[in-house]
Amino acid sequence: MEQTQVFDEKAIQGMDLLFHHYWILRSEQPEWYQLIREREKVLRRYIGDKFGLRLIVHQHFIKLEKIPAEPERWMGIQEFQEPMDYAIFCCALSFLEGKAVDEQFLLSEICQEIQSDYPGDFPLDWTLFTHRKSLIRAVKVLMDFQLIRTIDGDISRFDHNEEQEVLYEATTYSRYFMRTYPDDFAAYTHWEELLKEDWKLNQEDERRKRVYRKLFFSPGIHRQDQQDPDFLYIRNFRNRLSEDIDKHSDYQLHVYKNTAFLSSAVSRQYHNLYPDTKASSDLLLQLSKEIHGQRERYTPAENGEIIFTKSEFEQAVDELREVYGQGWSKFFREKSTSGIAAELMISMKDWMMAEEDEETGLIKIKPLLGVIAGEYPADFEKGGESE
Structure with a gap:
């Protein structure tokens, strides 16, 4: 062979x-x-x-x-802050399709084209600071993906001066960024249709492909209910999956009653692993430890979720501060309880450890949070920032 x-x-x-x-x-x-x-x-x-x-x-x-089985809130371009950023970015891609490789163009030229193609309910106005900042974020991402290169000038100056000029050049890669679709892109009316189109091509062994995508693309998989087909597949074929993943990657499969995920003993510079070096990870490990230690108070539902109201979660954060707060980073020591709770919710959502119901305000803590717990060593002395 x-x-x-x-x-x-x-x-x-x-x-x-x-x-x-x-x-x-x-x-x-x-x-x-x-x-x-x-x-x-x-x-x-x-x-x-x-x-x-x-x-x-x-x-x-x-x-x-890389097409996910299900889109998650943490997927997408991390530098973008609002839908306008994506819309401007897509208009810029459309503009670049008409440019030859190494063809040069001015910032004012692409601004004019984006403005005329912009699909929003309200037109773009480059005299508005927020619109200029959105354009700057989009252009910087174009440069990060090497779709354009700067020949002369600096886009960052555009935030204070809409007359600022920059000279760019289209690259070889600009026309290959977007993936191709079987039908005219304009024929799709909802993003869900794009996913359905992909599964039309993957009807054979669809369940297995969904499970592999979820395991490799997401922090973990949660069991939705007793008949969750994806989780049942993992439980039924656990040994076969584990052996295959061990053989073809540096990851190991872990399966619990309500969650499954991959871990890695190898950390590379481009990996994004939990816990990371952010201070919020320390607090999440401590929160996991406290919830685990109070099972009579925090009773999980059948699927392993623990439900908090917003006030109950903030109370838990207050109690966490009482026990561990002296070792927290200055950023968290000086924050209000509601501010800490908001920061932790962002981190937990990004790691698929929590969901928040916008209508009821209820917070669902997912089983994935409880997989790893942490606390300061026994000889930790209060009064100083943790190392």
């Missing part, structure tokens, strides 16, 4: 790179590009079989089109 047909350590590394990067640019990461090319056949076969995803190998880049 040819070396390229063996799913070896190089193939494992190649798959890890594909899953953690939007694309691998040959000009920027030539070693990564070459590694994946060498294992292209075996990677394409495995990813297609287990995930139902498309691997694109181009002379200038390699891209795995």
Whole structure:
């Protein structure tokens, strides 16, 4: 058998790179590009079989089109803050489709085109500071993805001066950012139709592909109820899944009564692992410890969720501060209880550890929070910031 047909350590590394990067640019990461090319056949076969995803190998880049089983709130472009950012970004992509590789254009030119194509209920007005800031965020992301390059000028000055001019150049990659669809994009009226279109191509072994996507793309999977088909699949084929994941990745499968997730003993610079180095992770570990230690008070539902009202959650934060607060970072020591609770909710939602019902205000703490708990060592002395 040819070396390229063996799913070896190089193939494992190649798959890890594909899953953690939007694309691998040959000009920027030539070693990564070459590694994946060498294992292209075996990677394409495995990813297609287990995930139902498309691997694109181009002379200038390699891209795995990562389509989630279900979209989550933490997915998307992290630098964007509001829907306007995405709309401006998409209008800019449309503008770039009409540009040749290395063709130059001015900021004022793309601003004019975006303004005329913008689909919002209210028109863009570059004299408004908020609109200019939104454009700056969109342009910076265009540069981060290497869809355009700056020839002369600085976009950051646009926030104080709408007359600021910058010269840009379109790159080879600008026309490959968006994935292609079977039908005209304008024919889709709702984002759910895009997901349904993908599953039309993946009807064979759809359940397995959904489970693999959830495990690899999300912090974890929660059991919705006793008949949750995805979770039942994991429970029924646990050993087979675990063996396959061990063989083809650096991850290990963990399955509990109400949650399943992958862990990694290998931490690479581009990984986003929990707990991370943010101070909020320390508080979440402590919160997990306190909830675990008071089972008579915090009784989980059948699916493992623990329900809090907003005031009950803030009370829990107050009690957490009483026990651990002296060791918290200055940022959290000086925050109000409601401010701390809001910060923790953001982190928990990002890690799929909590959901908040907008109508009732109830907070659902998910089983994933309880997987890891932490506290300060016994000899910890109150009165100083933790190391």
